[in-house]
Amino acid sequence: MIPFDFDYARSILPLLLEASLVTIAATVVSFAAALAGGLVLVLGMRAPFAAVRWPVWAVVQFIRSTPLLVQLYFLFFVLPGFGISLSPFVTGVAGMGIHYSCYIAEVYRAGLESVHKGQWEAATALNYRKSAAMVQIILPQAIPPIIPVLANYMIAMFKDTPILASITVIELMQTANIIASEKFLYVEPMTLVGLIFLAMSLVASACVRLLQGRLAR
Amino acid sequence: MSLIYEARWVFLEGILTTIKITIAASLLAFAMAFLAGLGRLSPFAPLRWLALVYIEVFRGVALLVQLFWMFFVLPFFGIVLDPIVTAVLALGLCNGAYGAEIVRGAIKSVPHGQSEAACALNYSRQQALWKILIPQAIPMMLPPFGNLAIELLKATALVSLITVHDLSFQALTLQQTTMRTIEPFTVVLAGYFLIAIVITGLFRLAERQTNARLGRGAR
Amino acid sequence: MSPIIKLTNVCKSFGSLVVLDGLDMEVAQGEKVALIGPSGSGKSTVLRTIMTLETISGGEIEIDGEALWHMRRNGKLVAADEAHLRKMRSKVGMVFQQFNLFPHWSVLKNVVNPLRTVLGLSAQDARARAEELLALVGLKDKLNAYPGNLSGGQQQRVAIARALAMRPRIMLFDEVTSALDPELVGEVLNVLRLLAHEHDLTMIMVTHQMGFAREIADRVLFFEKGRIVEAGKPDKVFTNPDSDRTRAFLNAVLQG
Structure with a gap:
């Protein structure tokens, strides 16, 4: 006997779907932030000065090795002490953006390094300026293969958004939590949230695979 | 910082809990990774589907949702688990699903000539898998498994949200008892970083060992 | 005497690409056969289907009088199961x-x-046999080396010893010198010469070494487009082929 009330589930579904808009917004905005942040970091990691490269590398390693949750706490509790008070949503998006920019910087770096060295040499032999070689020859080869990788990071970020609930962002899971604790009925809201995540992830993964096939051609 | 020193037992309790959960969940994750990864490669179709469903479900749902589901929903089905057990189960099953793709990918990336040679020497499918393919796949699995272990360590922070007194939970405890913010969170972040360094070191060591056994280091 | 290998109307295609086109071929026990021909003519595929590395799309292969891909069950011919394939594979070795x-x-x-x-030998017996064969290929001093530390020629000699140790009745050699640096080809060919004296061992080799094929083969088969265009004694095929295609191929190869 499964204690699942379909009528109750149907009655709370609209609320949850509405809340998933917050989840999607958080994903999109923090992903955009991570794309930009990753660019800054990869430039730092490839800087001509060791005094820049080394600290950037260390910070990236540190952020990648520590939990997003505690990093969010840090931003949420520490920043106001410095007079910076941001809304929970902005704090959360900033935290996720910073956290994932450390991964995305690595994706950019790998993409650049995957272009064969001979391509640089050929460009030099044809007397291209370094910037022109980058824009016309290297980037067009480096970008397509990393697009699916980036998309997978976006999906990973999507699945990390429930952590924002811990700093009081009312996203999908927090909404389910609130609904559940009102009547102490957890089965329907939690299961629905799981199913919504599963459905969206599966659709997104299928899109990435499609994209991968398209790019491979 | 003296406030932190006075609260060191709180910190230590947290870090020990985090380490315990990380180890237990990693063991479960590796076991599940092998089961599901080999399941995906099985010639027996129902086994392949079962493994696929497991992988897709546990990778497709946010870990925190899985944790909450096990913590809040399972009791409605009469299954009441200790929060730590819930934590280990959720972390192990979710990361095992990610690990399964590592296992499958590594085994599939052993050059095709190796299975052909095994076939030509008349090894059975099982013998070829266990004696030829898996030993060669393991060194390839180690680096991604190392990354997965770090991800798992970071994910243990979420268990604080189901009342487990791990390092992250103690960060909030410290924040409330010391009335400070920067110090407790910095110390806790450093604690995680330290564990991560140890994990990375252990995996590097294992890589060196397996590479040496492959005769690659003996050149 | 009945042939040890018999291919009847064997067809094999990868998608729309036809690799073997109704191939008939027989090899007698103890015979040394060289398969030559342009790349993509299906020579390697013949070896790979005999080794069961590739399935066939049509026809039948018999080894030692027994169907390779089929077996009799209750008097009916059914698709071979793994046990049958393993029994058949025990007769064949491949390099x-x-x-x-x-x-x-x-x-x-x-x-x-x-x-x-695979054979279930005891540790002592296996070691004794392995040492004997590694000595045969001249690698007695490399027992504890790892493949990654050997030259290509040495690796290939180990591979030959490994296949021979299983005591197959048929040995298949698939372009065994093609991946070697020129100066290492000789040491591998010397091992093959040694084997060519084994009266009972059936050898089929796909090779681009025309001189070598001529030297040790009892018979040469010239392949093109998945069929045998010409077959005969090496002296005949190499000096006075019947087919213009064979002649054109040999001219191109020998001048190259």
């Missing part, structure tokens, strides 16, 4: 272009493990 040694094992273990795992 690959890329050696395919197991890189995680020493030279000795590469030869010993199949003997123990």
Whole structure:
């Protein structure tokens, strides 16, 4: 006997779907932030000065090795002490953006390094300026293969958004939590949230695979 | 910082809990990774589907949702688990699903000539898998498994949200008892970083060992 | 005497690409046969289907009078199961272009493990047989080396020893010198010469070494587009072929 009330589930579904808009917004905005942040970091990691490269590398390693949750706490509790008070949503998006920019910087770096060295040499032999070689020859080869990788990071970020609930962002899971604790009925809201995540992830993964096939051609 | 020193037992309790959960969940994750990864490669179709469903479900749902589901929903089905057990189960099953793709990918990336040679020497499918393919796949699995272990360590922070007194939970405890913010969170972040360094070191060591056994280091 | 290998109307295609086109071929026991022809003519595929590395789309292969891909069950011919395939494979050994040694094992273990795992030999017997064969190919001093530390020629000799140790009745050699540096080809060909004296061993080799084929083969088969265009004694095929296609191929190869 499964204690699942379909009528109750149907009655709370609209609320949850509405809340998933917050989840999607958080994903999109923090992903955009991570794309930009990753660019800054990869430039730092490839800087001509060791005094820049080394600290950037260390910070990236540190952020990648520590939990997003505690990093969010840090931003949420520490920043106001410095007079910076941001809304929970902005704090959360900033935290996720910073956290994932450390991964995305690595994706950019790998993409650049995957272009064969001979391509640089050929460009030099044809007397291209370094910037022109980058824009016309290297980037067009480096970008397509990393697009699916980036998309997978976006999906990973999507699945990390429930952590924002811990700093009081009312996203999908927090909404389910609130609904559940009102009547102490957890089965329907939690299961629905799981199913919504599963459905969206599966659709997104299928899109990435499609994209991968398209790019491979 | 003296406030932190006075609260060191709180910190230590947290870090020990985090380490315990990380180890237990990693063991479960590796076991599940092998089961599901080999399941995906099985010639027996129902086994392949079962493994696929497991992988897709546990990778497709946010870990925190899985944790909450096990913590809040399972009791409605009469299954009441200790929060730590819930934590280990959720972390192990979710990361095992990610690990399964590592296992499958590594085994599939052993050059095709190796299975052909095994076939030509008349090894059975099982013998070829266990004696030829898996030993060669393991060194390839180690680096991604190392990354997965770090991800798992970071994910243990979420268990604080189901009342487990791990390092992250103690960060909030410290924040409330010391009335400070920067110090407790910095110390806790450093604690995680330290564990991560140890994990990375252990995996590097294992890589060196397996590479040496492959005769690659003996050149 | 009935042939040890018999292919009847064998067809094989990959998608729309026809690799073997109704091939008929027979090899007698103890015969040394060289398969020559342009790349993509299906020579390697013949070896790979005999080794069961590739299935066939039509026709029948018989080894030692027994169907390879089919078996009799209750008087009916049904698709071969794994047990049947393994029984058939025990009669055949194969050496690959890329050696395919197991890189995680020493030279000795590469030869010993199949003997123990597949044939169930005792540790002493397996080791004795492995040492004997590694001595035969001139690698007695490399027992504990790893494949990654050997030259291509040495690796290929280990691969030959490993296949021979299983005591197959048929040995298949798939372009075994093609991946080698020119100066290492000789040492592998010398081992093959040695084997050519084994009266009972049936050898089929796909090769681009025309001089070598002429030297040791009892018969040469010229392949083109998945069929045998010409077959005969090496002296006849190489000096006075019947087919213009054979002549054109040999001219191109020998001048190159």
